[in-house]
Amino acid sequence: MEISSIHNSIDLIKEKKISILELNQYFISKIKKNKNLNAFIHFDEENIYQQIKSLENSKTNNRLYGMPIAIKDLFCTRNMPTTAGSKILSKFNPPYESFVTNQLINQGSILIGKTNLDEFAMGSSTTTSFFGNTINPKSNNISLVPGGSSGGSAAAVSANLCLGATGTDTGGSIRQPASFCGVIGIKPTYGLCSRWGIIAFASSLDQAGIFANNVKDTAILIKEIAGYDKNDSTSVNIKIPDYYKNLNKDLNGKTIGIPIEYKIPGISDEINNMWEKAIKVFEKGGAKIKEISLPHTKYALPVYYIIAPAEASSNLARYDGVRYGFRSKNDSSLDEMYELTRSEGFGKEVKRRILIGTYVLSAGYYEAYYIKAQKVRNLISKDFKNAFEQCDFIVTPSTPSSAFPIGEKEDDPISMYINDIFTVPASLAGIPGISIPFGKTKDNLPLGLQILSNHFTEQTILDAAYYLESIHE
Amino acid sequence: MKIDKNTTIKIAKLSRLKLDNKEIDELSIELSTILDWVEQLNEVDTNNIEPLSNVSSAELPLRKDLEESQNNSENVLSNAPEKLENYFVVPKVVE
Numbered sequence: 001m002e003i004s005s006i007h008n009s010i011d012l013i014k015e016k017k018i019s020i021l022e023l024n025q026y027f028i029s030k031i032k033k034n035k036n037l038n039a040f041i042h043f044d045e046e047n048i049y050q051q052i053k054s055l056e057n058s059k060t061n062n063r064l065y066g067m068p069i070a071i072k073d074l075f076c077t078r079n080m081p082t083t084a085g086s087k088i089l090s091k092f093n094p095p096y097e098s099f100v101t102n103q104l105i106n107q108g109s110i111l112i113g114k115t116n117l118d119e120f121a122m123g124s125s126t127t128t129s130f131f132g133n134t135i136n137p138k139s140n141n142i143s144l145v146p147g148g149s150s151g152g153s154a155a156a157v158s159a160n161l162c163l164g165a166t167g168t169d170t171g172g173s174i175r176q177p178a179s180f181c182g183v184i185g186i187k188p189t190y191g192l193c194s195r196w197g198i199i200a201f202a203s204s205l206d207q208a209g210i211f212a213n214n215v216k217d218t219a220i221l222i223k224e225i226a227g228y229d230k231n232d233s234t235s236v237n238i239k240i241p242d243y244y245k246n247l248n249k250d251l252n253g254k255t256i257g258i259p260i261e262y263k264i265p266g267i268s269d270e271i272n273n274m275w276e277k278a279i280k281v282f283e284k285g286g287a288k289i290k291e292i293s294l295p296h297t298k299y300a301l302p303v304y305y306i307i308a309p310a311e312a313s314s315n316l317a318r319y320d321g322v323r324y325g326f327r328s329k330n331d332s333s334l335d336e337m338y339e340l341t342r343s344e345g346f347g348k349e350v351k352r353r354i355l356i357g358t359y360v361l362s363a364g365y366y367e368a369y370y371i372k373a374q375k376v377r378n379l380i381s382k383d384f385k386n387a388f389e390q391c392d393f394i395v396t397p398s399t400p401s402s403a404f405p406i407g408e409k410e411d412d413p414i415s416m417y418i419n420d421i422f423t424v425p426a427s428l429a430g431i432p433g434i435s436i437p438f439g440k441t442k443d444n445l446p447l448g449l450q451i452l453s454n455h456f457t458e459q460t461i462l463d464a465a466y467y468l469e470s471i472h473e
Numbered sequence: 474m475k476i477d478k479n480t481t482i483k484i485a486k487l488s489r490l491k492l493d494n495k496e497i498d499e500l501s502i503e504l505s506t507i508l509d510w511v512e513q514l515n516e517v518d519t520n521n522i523e524p525l526s527n528v529s530s531a532e533l534p535l536r537k538d539l540e541e542s543q544n545n546s547e548n549v550l551s552n553a554p555e556k557l558e559n560y561f562v563v564p565k566v567v568e
Contacts, residue, residue, distance in 0.1 A: 095548035191529045204526060228534075236531040302511040313488065320489070322561050324552035334564050339491040351490055355481070355500060356507060358488045369511070374524030376517050381525055413503060414510055430528030455530040 003027075006067055006163045006217040007244075013066055020066025021052055024110055027068045031113065031161045034137075039146075039155040041073045041131045042080050043113035051079075051110050064224060065108035070156045070165035073114035074121055075101050075208075076197040080111065084199045085119045085129035085149075088345030089325045098197025099232070100166060100208045100225045107224050112162050115152030119347045120316065121173055121201045124419035126151025127406060128349045136403050138182055138446055144403040147177030147419075150211070154181040157211040164221050165211040170202050171304050172399075172423025174209045175435035179398035179448025182437045184218050184465065185211050189455045190430035191236035194229030202311035203234075205304075205427050215436070215466040219243035222458060236456075243459055249467035252286040256464075257391030261297035262422060264400070271397045274439040274447045278395060281471050282464075290391055294383040299376050300425040301417060306360050306373035307428075312350075313357025319345065352413065381429040388454040393464055396422050398435040398448035426452050436465045438472065475505040 003009060003018075003026055012018045031043055048068075055066065076082050076094035083089045101111060118128040125145040127133040134151045136144040137159035146155040150167030154177035157165050167174040169187035178185025186209050193208040200206060208225060212218040223244065228237040258279060263272070283289055321327035321341030328344050331337035346354070360369035387394060400421055409416045426433045432455075435448040449468065453460040481501045485492045492500065527533075546559055555562040 092552055095545075095551050191531060191533075204528065230536050234527070234529060234533060236529060237534050238531060296517070299514055299517055302514050305507065306511055306514075317489075321554060322563055323549075325554070327554035331564050334566050335489075337564050338489040342489050343491040346490070351492075352500065352503060352507075354488050354490065355484050356504060358484045359476070359480075359504065359508075362484065362487065371524050372514055372519065373511075374526060375519035375522045376514050378522050378525035379517065379519070381528060413507060428528070430530075 004160050004163070004213050006064070006212070006220055009067060009163060010063070020055065020110070023066055024048060024052055024068050024112070027112060027162055030159070034159050034161055037135045037137055037155055037159060038132050039115055039134050039152045039159065039161060040070070040113040041083055041085070041116050041152070044080070047079060048110060048112060055108060055110070060108060062106065062108040063220070064104065067109050067164070068112040068162045069104055069109045070113055070115050070153055070162040071101055071111050072117055072150050072153045072165065072167050074117060074168050074199045075166060076199070077101050077111060077114065080114055082114065082199070083131070084121070085117045085131060086346065086350070087130045087326055088319045088341070090130065092325050094197070096197060099194035099229045100198070103225050103227065115150070115156055115165060117152055118149035119350050120199065120312070121149040121168055121170060122312070122349050122353055123148045124172070124176055124416055125409070126177070127410065128347055130347060133406055135406070136181055138403065140443060142405045144445070145180065145406050147180035147403065149173040151177045153211050154178055154183055154185065157181070157183045157213060160213070164217055166225065167209050167211055168198055169207055169209050169427065170205045170308060171427045172420040174211065175398050175423045175433055175448070175450055176419055178211055178435040179446065180403035182446030183211050183213060184215060184434065184436050185209065186218055186222055186434040186458070186461070187427070187432060188222060188226065188458050189432045191234050192226045192456065192458070194227070194232040194235045196229050196231040200315040202308040203315065204311060205308060215462060215469050216244060216247065218434070219247055219462050238456060241459060243462050246459055247466050248463050249470050250286070251282060251464070251467055254393070255288045255290050255391040256282050257290055257292035257387050257394040259292050259294045259297065259387070259394060259396060261294050262396045264421065267400050270402070270441050271400065271447065274449065275397050278438050278449045278468065281468065282395065285467055285471070292387045292390055292394070294387060294425065296376065296379045296383050297425055300380055300428055301421060303373045303376045303380065303428060304420070304424045305356070305417060306369050307377065309353040309357035310361050310370050311357070313354045313361065316350070316354055377428050380425055384429040384431055393451055393453040393460050396450045396452070398422060398450040402441045402445040402447055422450055431455055432458050432461055434461045434465050436468055438468065475508045476501050
């Protein structure tokens, strides 16, 4: 029997057709058979059995009772090490639990392991991890990247090594790997999920989200990780709807925006054909199609590559070898200890971004780069505001290509950055986005469609994805 | 080139990163390329546009400014690479 969905597993457990021990053993054995994918940085069977035992003793019956969920190794977990994919945190055992993982634990989830990622979530391929790259389970003859930065989580869900996984998305780190691995990935509105206990990359952009195999599971999980938290000053105090119960695939009366600026020269026909086909499918469902304009789209990537490194350089200043993590053994003075610890502890891409960030924040350049980028960010945000006065949601491809071979684009930062061309604008505007598998390349690789809507209208994109999924099945 | 070797050395110092000569050469080129690329933002007219630092459309709640007492010293020190009693240990600063 193949088990691959949360909503079915919840029923199987309720009807006592399977125990939570059997359910988790099923996934433990699959993880062990798929070690070659390197989806997990930390996987400890003993720890899982302990979680199961204490859950069985607790006699609770919460919504996610016994559901095995994989956790991106950027979320602090009290009972598992947390590395951010970096040597500098290779010995870090958080003394506290992140808000999101705490919510999952309170709902009865089993945290089945910590998944691989690009170092400090900086990357689009999961190749910058100190713990080696993850292999995309959908690879044919050549090993392909799973996307990134949440590549381990996307691969784990894609290979059915768990029933769902957490991710974080700063410029596309959930939607892009979801697209590459053929699973669903949702980045909610900035502020819907608390960032407490998520290792910070770019604080004005970082947001937690979910990978799952189907829209129902996505809707269940996203509700459970959302909610107000006094420990995150940008966490928003709103009532979280039951997205799952509210799922509705009726598109009548909905208007879909198609942004003309997303028709970029050089994008493959396969991507454009997939996009056109999806638009037709939505039209068939009763939705009205409208061309819209997001005039500042082409500036989103340059804005992102000023703001994200600037915030990262500030956030990563804390790794100094004094209070936690790795410390260089070769120091002779305090200053040298800082420098050697950081030089030996950080990888190349992280150093590159710290340097860029430090430069654009330094005296004499702050106005010209950082403030300028924040001003253009405002224009990008206004573009979306105007667009949502004309349409209910926006449909675009998730990525400009399908998954690429491991090792490609490594030497050219900008060609790697362009992976996020369709996902970054929504991150800058703080709006929710989902990537749902739609279509395949001629080599049978998955493609993803991105659906975007206005702040705090996660239900809208989940409903649209639910419709698309129902047509596809 | 926007970033010459001396600038790279200066920002590496500010970032507390030690770079070898090969890294300085490579990074000077890479950083210059990235900065040239982001400078396309100068095409955009941003007169009378406010910088956006918080994207949230919702009102962010303020918490009460109340004192909270926690004794976390054991947790706080639990990951220290080197500690002595209740202190973090660093290389000697004063001779």
